[in-house]
Amino acid sequence: MNKKYVLFAILPFALSACQSFPTHLKKNEAMIVETQSPDLLQTLSDYTWIYQSSEKLPPIVLDLDAQKRIFIKTGCNNLMGAWQFDGKQINTAPLAATQMLCPPEFMAQEHTAFQFFNQAQLNASINISNPVHPLLTLENKAGQKITFKGEIKPEAKYKSTGEVVFLEVSPNKKPCPTDNTQQCLQVKQVKYDKQGIQTQIDQSWQVLPVEIQGYQHNTKQSKIIRVKRFNTKPQTATPEYAYIYDMTIEEEVAPQK
Structure with a gap:
């Protein structure tokens, strides 16, 4: 190849603008839960969580990493922010997003994901009956539920x-x-x-x-x-x-x- 320069994609690791949580999340309480529930927290961060809403659309891919950063691939723009777990709920800070135009159906899925995850309080339950592909079910305040299939991250594997x-x-x-x-x-x-x-x-x-x-x-x-x-x-x-x-x-x- 003749190219000598490469433009790296900007990775969403600088999240200082997205770190403020809504008032319902008390950081000290979340830290207590993290100490008491290490296995559940480890499972949340050890897996990539995938939801396929339609065969015609890319999957929504959720990553809750151990540094309490949340990354969501929507098939269009990527969403990013911060998260905490209070023992029952995954709580998210306001999300930032990349800026890219996509086909209308892709942008509609991005909008749905943003509405579901932005500054949210999501009831969380994990089914580990299949340890290779555990299931993570999230439910928002409106009663909408999404079930994600887990794929173990190579770092954990x-x-x-x-x-x-x-x-x-x-x-x-x-x-x-x-x-x-x-x-x-x-x-x-x-x-x-x-x-x-x-x-x-x-x-x-x-x-x-x-x-x-x-x-x-x-x-x-x-x-x-x-x-x-x-x-x-x-x-x-x-x-x-x-x-x-x-x-x-x-x-x-x-x-x-």
Whole structure:
């Protein structure tokens, strides 16, 4: 690729404007509950919660992280703010949102999510009869209920924070090293400095022996993507990695042969 600069997406970690809670939430009471209910709180933050309202729409994805930040992917704009748990309810501060135009049905879903989660008091219950995919049911003051299916976060699954890695992905696959009847991705590792300027790229392609979870490959495009890499066997001398797709940094149409 000819591009040497990359524009990183602005991540919603600076939430100082969204931290004020409504008066119904008393912080000291929430802290007491957190001390008394560590398992429930751990479950809330260990999973990503997914609600699919329609096959025609992207899912609503809810992330309640351990730093008490809430992130909501709506299929259009992303919502972000802060949350606390008082033992029965998830309470949210006023939400901020990215600003992007989307198809009307996507924006309608975003509006629904904003109305449900903004400065809300949500009764919360978790069904863990299926520990692989627990269910989180939230109910607002109007009696509207939404049930989310849990997907364990890789940080919880692999008990580590993971390493952020940038990979250039070739449009062409090669036979997998462990099973040549299967096709695997070819990748090069890319490095950037703090200003987002590309500083290094591997000279040769490497065949990745595992899939990049969440990544949709396109044989007509070359891409540079950001992934999180987790060592699944940290106790062994030879690491084995799992790769989780995060976002696409650059893409261009591959030359036709």
